[in-house]
């Protein structure tokens with residue numbers, strides 16, 4: 001069970017996060033809320049750079065995900081790498097923060 005607020009994991013049987021007092025959920029949904037607009041915050045040169053940036057954003061509490069460009073989902077499988085750069089997407093409300101974090 002996970003706390004949707006602080007993202008801590010708890011063992012089965014615990015239903016409320018003792019830290020936040022919110023109900024735990026079975027799985028953290030790694031996605032942007034439907035009422036938020038996904039924004040392109042950065043284009044990484046490759047998947048490795050994208051992973052580094054996403055990990056950095058996550059450590060700051062910002063959810064981000066990769067989006068491959070054009071035929072790159074295919075290139076990634078066939079060639080084992082991407083060619084066109086990898087988009088990094090965050091929620092609109094995190095956009096300014098994410099930009100600052102990436103710039104550092």
Ligand SMILES: [Zn+2]
Pocket residue numbers: 003004005006007008017018019020021022
């Ligand atoms: Zn919590």
